[in-house]
Amino acid sequence: MKIRYIFISISLFLFSQSLYAQVSMQSEHPEATNCDDKGYCWGDKREEGKVKFAMYSDNYNFGEYAWKDAEPPLDWLINNIPYLTYTMYVNGYKIYNHLQEEAEGEQKIEYQDKLLNLLDKRIIYFGKEAEVLQRKGTKAYSYLIKRDEKDYDALFELYDRIFELNGIDTYRGNMIYLIVMAKIQYSRKKLDATGFMEYLDKVGEAIEENRKKSDEEEAEKWGETAEKIDDLIPEDLLNCELITERMGPKLEAEPNNLDHAKKVMKFLVKGKCYDTPIFLKTAKAVFNGEPSASMASIITKKYISSQEYDGALTWLDKGIEVSEAEPQKRSEFYLNKAQVLSTLGRLSEARAAAKEAAEIDKDNQTPAYTLIGDMYMSSGNRCEENNPVKFRAIYLAAYDAYAVAGATSKMNSAKEQFPSIEEIFTAGYKEGDKIEVGCWIGGTTELRRRP
Numbered sequence: 362m363k364i365r366y367i368f369i370s371i372s373l374f375l376f377s378q379s380l381y382a383q384v385s386m387q388s389e390h391p392e393a394t395n396c397d398d399k400g401y402c403w404g405d406k407r408e409e410g411k412v413k414f415a416m417y418s419d420n421y422n423f424g425e426y427a428w429k430d431a432e433p434p435l436d437w438l439i440n441n442i443p444y445l446t447y448t449m450y451v452n453g454y455k456i457y458n459h460l461q462e463e464a465e466g467e468q469k470i471e472y473q474d475k476l477l478n479l480l481d482k483r484i485i486y487f488g489k490e491a492e493v494l495q496r497k498g499t500k501a502y503s504y505l506i507k508r509d510e511k512d513y514d515a516l517f518e519l520y521d522r523i524f525e526l527n528g529i530d531t532y533r534g535n536m537i538y539l540i541v542m543a544k545i546q547y548s549r550k551k552l553d554a555t556g557f558m559e560y561l562d563k564v565g566e567a568i569e570e571n572r573k574k575s576d577e578e579e580a581e582k583w584g585e586t587a588e589k590i591d592d593l594i595p596e597d598l599l600n601c602e603l604i605t606e607r608m609g610p611k612l613e614a615e616p617n618n619l620d621h622a623k624k625v626m627k628f629l630v631k632g633k634c635y636d637t638p639i640f641l642k643t644a645k646a647v648f649n650g651e652p653s654a655s656m657a658s659i660i661t662k663k664y665i666s667s668q669e670y671d672g673a674l675t676w677l678d679k680g681i682e683v684s685e686a687e688p689q690k691r692s693e694f695y696l697n698k699a700q701v702l703s704t705l706g707r708l709s710e711a712r713a714a715a716k717e718a719a720e721i722d723k724d725n726q727t728p729a730y731t732l733i734g735d736m737y738m739s740s741g742n743r744c745e746e747n748n749p750v751k752f753r754a755i756y757l758a759a760y761d762a763y764a765v766a767g768a769t770s771k772m773n774s775a776k777e778q779f780p781s782i783e784e785i786f787t788a789g790y791k792e793g794d795k796i797e798v799g800c801w802i803g804g805t806t807e808l809r810r811r812p
Contacts, residue, residue: 386400386446386447386448386487387400387401387402388402388444388445388447388486388487389488390444390485390486392404392443392444392486393444393486395407400446401445401446402442402444402445402446403442403445404442404444406441406442410438410441410442410445413434413437413438414434414438414445414449416430416431416433416434417431417434417435417438417449418431420434421435421452421456425459428455428456428459428460429460431456432456432457432460435449435452435453435456436475439453439478439479439482443482443485443486444486447483447487450479450480450482450483450487453479454476454479454480454496457472457473457475457476457479458476458500460472461473461476470504470508473500473504474504476500477497477500477501477504480493480494480496480497481497490526491523491526491527494519494522494523494526494527495523495527495531495532495535497519497523498519498520498523498532498534498535498538499532499534499535501516501519502516502520502538502541502542513542513545513546513549514546514551516538516542517542517543517545517546517551520535520538520539520542521539521542523535523539524536524539524563524564524567528567529567529570529571531567533582533583533586536564536567536568536586536590537586537589537590537593539560539564540560540561540564540590540593541593543556543557543560543561544557544593544594544595547595547598548595554598554603557595557598558598558603558607561590561594562607564590565587565590565624568583568586568587568590569587569620569621571583572584572587572620587624591624591627591628594628594631599628599631599632600632601629601632601634601637604625604628604629604632604634604637604639605634605637605638605639608621608624608625608628608639609625609639612625612639612642612643612646613642616642616646616649617646617649617650618646619646619647619650619651622643622646622647622650623647623651625639625643626643626644626647629643635663640663641660641663644656644659644660644663645660648660648679652679652683653683654680654683654684654687654690654691654694655690657676657677657679657680657683657684657694658680658690658693658694660676661673661676661677661680661694661697664676665697665701670701670704670705673697673701674698674701674702677694677697677698677701678698680694681694681695681698688721688722689722689724691721691722692717692718692719692721692722692724692725693718693722693725695714695715695717695718695721696714696715696718696725696728696729696732698711698714699711699712699713699714699715699718699729699732700732702714703732703735703736708736708740708801709801711732711736712733712736715729715730715732715733716729716733726765726766727766727767727768728766729766730762730763730765730766730768731762731763731766731768731771733762733766734759734760734762734763734766734768734771734775735759735771737755737756737758737759737762737802738755738756738759738771738774738775738778740755740800740801740802741755743800743801744799744800744801744802746799746800748788749780749784749788750780750784750785750788750790750796750808751788751796751797751799752799753778753779753780753784754796754797754798754799754806754808755798755799755800755802756775756776756778756779757775757779757796757798757806757807757808757809758798758802758804758806759771759775759778760772760775760776760779760809761806763775776809776811776812777811777812778811779809779810779811779812780808780810780811781810781811782810782811785808785810790808791808792808792809792810793807793808794807794808795807795808796808
């Protein structure tokens, strides 16, 4: 300690050298009087102020271990000569921040309050409100959010002001805090649904603008910020009518705006708005901007559910086209195409699609050949044949398809439709003969009798 006091004495003795060596920005506040030629404004406390400044400055320069001793004289300077020098606020931020990190309980809260007060006074006496509030925003939420509900209004006003002053230059974290506080104010009925969505729109537009002008790494970070903000939307605001009303017009006006389309889709899915007219438009906008098998599948299912099979086939083909590198999904598209074609009665095309599905992915062999067998089994009313054995050949073919599928119960059903031994004998055949299958099915099969 003795060495430190000697150092302080030397500092006071050589005050003109040790004090003025620091960078200063003179305050323009009306209270900033009695300023020297280096820009330090002492007011009516020059002598005492010099002593306090030397004590604070020397302890600050000793390093973090001495910052606790720098705090009392710093407190005095902030409270009595707040316009003294700009550097006092820069260094003071570091001191209070360090002390609050080291402290616990009430003392931690005390240091946090001092840091926030320091930033407020810095604005009053040295301006730069936009810049300083940004810094305050990085601390205020974590300091105050769990203390008392009475702080909520002040926090909301703080982040609202930060965004008002900084716009697209607002820190990512402060944008998130603004939406968090807007959500809290909405839950407290101090902000209505329209008000909340307006904040969401403003912040969303700022994020989108930043993403467009950023490099790949930064754009990814902005994308993560957008996702965090989207996850903050209150569940009761994810209703289909509000989403359509708020986001639909921009989707109509900017159909090629992929970011907006993806955002709308995310909200529609969260709100389970699958039956709204905007859902299909949004899905197509997303696909057009970023073709993917998953989006083609969503669109296809939408057409199938509404029994618009021509539209479904169009999008199944698009899905097949974009899933060349994804064999499982490609196989699923072919299988779904086979099912749609079967529904439309385009049986030969359906069979070809089903076989393609099984060829691409062996896991789909069972559903593919089960479908083929079902189509054969249901062809009795469209395949006319006077010869009973040739007529029943379609069921033999169905059995063969079910056998490939491993569909035992369906194989048994098909077997019940085989020709009887009498029919085989009367028609001049014998079991084991190769017999042609007529109608649209074609090919040959082995003649077997009904059990």
